[in-house]
Amino acid sequence: MEKIILDSEEGEEISFFVIDETKLNGTQYLLVSEQDPEKMEDEEGDATIIKCVAEEADDVVYEFVEDDAEWDAVISVFSELLDDVDIEE
Numbered sequence: 001m002e003k004i005i006l007d008s009e010e011g012e013e014i015s016f017f018v019i020d021e022t023k024l025n026g027t028q029y030l031l032v033s034e035q036d037p038e039k040m041e042d043e044e045g046d047a048t049i050i051k052c053v054a055e056e057a058d059d060v061v062y063e064f065v066e067d068d069a070e071w072d073a074v075i076s077v078f079s080e081l082l083d084d085v086d087i088e089e
Contacts, residue, residue: 001038022077028052029074049074
């Protein structure tokens with residue numbers, strides 16, 4: 001499972017496990033969790049959506065999806081892709 005590290009606004013590094021990814025209207029979205037989904041088994045976990053906002057050489061810039069309409073559109077795609085996973089909004 002792919003793991004990415006993002007810098008928070010406070011300058012701290014936050015590690016995320018990539019659960020799935022998709023493209024919508026030309027934008028790449030990642031469904032990510034701070035918890036390793038492979039080690040969670042049947043437990044519930046929190047996940048969020050981030051999107052690629054810039055790519056420069058080997059660096060990719062992501063930001064959290066905060067717009068409600070955008071979130072709803074992307075979460076519905078992930079719900080279809082992950083039909084064996086119960087996604088609650």
